[in-house]
Amino acid sequence: MIRSEETICAPATSGGGAIAIIRVSGLMSIDICEKVFSPYDKKIKLSELKGYSLIYGDIKKDEELIDDVMVSIYRAPHSYTGENAVEISCHASSYIQQTILGLLIRNGAIAAQPGEFTRRAFLNGKMDLLQAEAVADIIASSSEAAHKVAINQMRGGFSKEIDRLRSQLLHFASMIELELDFGEEDVEFADRIKLKELVINTKSIADKLASSFLLGNAVRNGIPVTITGKPNSGKSTLLNTLLMEEKAIVSEIPGTTRDTIEDTIVIEGIEYRFIDTAGLRDTTDIIENLGIKKTHEKIDQASVILYIDDISDTAESINSRIDKIRNLISNSGKRLFILINKIDQDNAGRVKNLSAEIKTEESDTLLFISAKERLGIDELKQKLGDIILKDKLSMGNVIITNIRHYEAMIRVSESLGRVLSGLEDQIPSDLVAIDIRQAIHYLGEITGEITSDEILGNIFKNFCIGK
Ligand SMILES: Nc1nc2c(ncn2[C@@H]2O[C@H](COP(=O)(O)OP(=O)(O)OP(=O)(O)O)[C@@H](O)[C@H]2O)c(=O)[nH]1
Numbered sequence: 133m134i135r136s137e138e139t140i141c142a143p144a145t146s147g148g149g150a151i152a153i154i155r156v157s158g159l160m161s162i163d164i165c166e167k168v169f170s171p172y173d174k175k176i177k178l179s180e181l182k183g184y185s186l187i188y189g190d191i192k193k194d195e196e197l198i199d200d201v202m203v204s205i206y207r208a209p210h211s212y213t214g215e216n217a218v219e220i221s222c223h224a225s226s227y228i229q230q231t232i233l234g235l236l237i238r239n240g241a242i243a244a245q246p247g248e249f250t251r252r253a254f255l256n257g258k259m260d261l262l263q264a265e266a267v268a269d270i271i272a273s274s275s276e277a278a279h280k281v282a283i284n285q286m287r288g289g290f291s292k293e294i295d296r297l298r299s300q301l302l303h304f305a306s307m308i309e310l311e312l313d314f315g316e317e318d319v320e321f322a323d324r325i326k327l328k329e330l331v332i333n334t335k336s337i338a339d340k341l342a343s344s345f346l347l348g349n350a351v352r353n354g355i356p357v358t359i360t361g362k363p364n365s366g367k368s369t370l371l372n373t374l375l376m377e378e379k380a381i382v383s384e385i386p387g388t389t390r391d392t393i394e395d396t397i398v399i400e401g402i403e404y405r406f407i408d409t410a411g412l413r414d415t416t417d418i419i420e421n422l423g424i425k426k427t428h429e430k431i432d433q434a435s436v437i438l439y440i441d442d443i444s445d446t447a448e449s450i451n452s453r454i455d456k457i458r459n460l461i462s463n464s465g466k467r468l469f470i471l472i473n474k475i476d477q478d479n480a481g482r483v484k485n486l487s488a489e490i491k492t493e494e495s496d497t498l499l500f501i502s503a504k505e506r507l508g509i510d511e512l513k514q515k516l517g518d519i520i521l522k523d524k525l526s527m528g529n530v531i532i533t534n535i536r537h538y539e540a541m542i543r544v545s546e547s548l549g550r551v552l553s554g555l556e557d558q559i560p561s562d563l564v565a566i567d568i569r570q571a572i573h574y575l576g577e578i579t580g581e582i583t584s585d586e587i588l589g590n591i592f593k594n595f596c597i598g599k
């Protein structure tokens with residue numbers, strides 16, 4: 133029997149709390165539940181109830197009372213999966229849940245695989261693939277920003293954008309294909325100038341969406357912020373101050389931090405992953421060198437670099453170190469914060485001089501702080517938020533958070549690039565049409581209009597059971 137014809141069941145709630153929900157979905161779900169559940173009102177028959185009924189009763193195993201529960205009935209197509217479905221709200225004991233699941237299985241249900249409810253919802257046309265993937269993101273979202281992009285995607289924001297691009301391209305593809313049908317007659321239904329405009333426009337939207345992945349991925353997983361700088365400049369102190377806990381060891385000995393230490397916090401609705409590293413310097417210490425190698429990796433992975441130096445140093449030496457870090461991150465789109473630390477020890481009025489002498493670029497942020505005394509820390513947090521917000525605004529409403537969409541979007545852009553050069557070189561229409569069809573294909577892959585079992589398997593295996 134095909135799996136989708138089976139009735140599936142699984143716990144839908146994770147541990148903790150007083151109540152748990154067990155979900156059942158499939159043609160036989162109401163009949164199977166009827167066999168294990170006895171309503172208190174003996175006149176009620178589950179199999180005769182309308183959708184959205186809520187019934188109170190007992191679940192018994194061979195006459196032994198297991199729990200008193202509430203049962204909600206859904207009738208196809210008005211359920212999450214689009215199938216007949218039942219939700220049993222029971223007490224959250226794992227014994228009760230396992231026993232109820234066992235009873236359901238004994239009466240004909242099978243255990244659901246990860247994401248199988250959502251997979252069915254997709255297959256039954258309740259949502260497209262983008263929306264299905266957003267469900268997993270919503271469950272995993274741990275900050276307001278991550279939640280916002282996921283909910284926009286679940287509500288179909290991204291899907292609409294893709295559909296719009298797709299239908300425009302479809303229109304032109306079919307015009308060109310119509311020309312081909314006329315063969316020798318040399319007609320042009322598809323206005324070449326308009327087509328070129330459309331392709332340029334669509335390609336630039338695809339490129340913009342693809343480039344939003346850097347931010348989108350960061351928003352979804354926490355924005356990686358790597359703290360680096362001179363040894364003993366106060367990197368670990370800054371980490372501790374930002375996290376408001378003594379996470380990293382602080383000492384006056386340069387080269388204290390060897391391994392990287394990281395933790396996440398949410399500031400103003402955005403999640404950041406702060407990473408403290410070993411300082412950057414030339415040393416013969418083998419272990420410190422391993423730490424420095426790791427620092428370079430963490431700089432690579434970061435969206436934002438907090439570079440820390442010491443107020444007591446000369447502008448000249450600070451500038452030469454900043455140059456080095458700038459070289460490391462040049463053209464990467466990473467944001468550089470230059471933080472001059474220990475201003476609580478500044479008796480010589482150096483802030484004023486240094487702020488004139490330190491060489492910054494337009495995209496840099498220069499701040500004078502005291503990690504130890506919490507001076508300038510609120511401003512640092514605010515500036516971090518400003519930057520992310522600015523990047524986000526320039527991206528518009530739709531942001532790609534998923535590598536699968538990113539890869540498909542890159543392919544869309546490549547296909548459209550070929551269409552453009554084909555139009556410029558006036559290559560035969562049938563070849564142009566092939567590339568347009570390719571772009572349409574990749575757009576369809578994103579929303580799931582075109583899918584394979586392999587793609588679906590990959591997506592849903594990452595879901596939790598019961599969703
Ligand atoms: N006065 C003052 N001292 C600070 C400040 N921040 C850090 N320190 C001191 O500077 C020393 C080094 O601090 P750490 O946070 O360990 O510096 P680090 O950059 O992590 O050092 P390494 O891990 O060795 O590279 C410690 O003695 C701190 O107490 C500050 O804002 N003001």
Ligand SMILES: [Mg+2]
Nearest residue numbers: 367368388389
């Ligand atoms: Mg340290």
